[in-house]
């Protein structure tokens with residue numbers, strides 16, 4: 472029987488957990504996944520108990536049997552983390568990085584060997600199989616590595632291949648994107664409270680409004696502006712509400728938010744590079 476792929480996660484935080492949650496619900500057996508982190512044994516015990524995956528505090532042991540290594544630590548910890556495991560990484564392994572901003576060249580250089588690196592930008596909706604993930608190949612990664620990474624991320628959502636330089640934009644848009652939606656929901660909940668709706672009633676109405684609007688966007692051919700127009704009766708409530716959003720430059724705020732997040736992705740990559748030099 473063909474040996475099953477073994478995947479080692481270097482990092483056991485929010486993003487790793489979202490991927491583990493999604494992956495163990497689909498193609499992957501928990502035994503195929505080994506998780507390690509800096510030194511938080513309590514966190515590893517939680518991950519093990521929740522997803523029944525293997526956990527390992529010794530990174531060399533975790534790396535030894537891995538076919539795929541997923542780098543899932545914070546960019547600021549990456550130089551130290553990657554340098555400290557470089558000796559245990561072999562050229563037969565595929566490295567997948569979900570680190571915001573950090574280029575595949577930086578990762579290859581930290582490892583110091585011609586390893587195949589695929590850089591990915593998923594989001595935390597991976598936990599329920601709904602991530603929007605973009606992937607890109609490093610200089611030593613070929614089509615087969617890309618296909619392997621694509622298949623892995625397809626278990627937790629949709630996947631699109633992009634040029635590596637576009638990953639900063641993707642990070643600002645869909646990597647951070649769920650947080651923008653949650654922020655909107657937070658505001659809607661506060662508003663509902665202030666206008667006198669019960670919390671539980673408001674929660675259901677807000678949730679279904681977001682789900683309904685998302686499904687409309689997906690299932691109709693209409694542009695968002697047209698769908699908005701259909702809600703907006705002349706002289707009605709929506710027009711009055713949108714008027715306030717325009718007053719507060721809502722669209723400009725969202726555009727600036729996404730641009731700033733994309734720019735921050737570039738900064739994170741540059742910061743690591745200057746640390747490494």
Ligand SMILES: NC(=O)C1=CN([C@@H]2O[C@H](COP(=O)(O)OP(=O)(O)OC[C@H]3O[C@@H](n4cnc5c(N)ncnc54)[C@H](O)[C@@H]3O)[C@@H](O)[C@H]2O)C=CC1
Pocket residue numbers: 481482483484485486487507508509510511543544545546548551552553569570571592593594595646647
């Ligand atoms: N949270 C999110 O929505 C997304 C995060 N990412 C990327 O995923 C990465 C992780 O982000 P989060 O999970 O949010 O961070 P987090 O802070 O929740 O988790 C970071 C993990 O890395 C571990 N770590 C630190 N140093 C280490 C080392 N030397 N060796 C092994 N593990 C080490 C920590 O112990 C922790 O388990 C970041 O690079 C981020 O840019 C990418 C897409 C979305």
Ligand SMILES: O=C(O)[C@@H]1CCC=N1
Pocket residue numbers: 571642646647
């Ligand atoms: O906030 C961050 O830096 C990470 C990358 C995309 C989402 N979370």
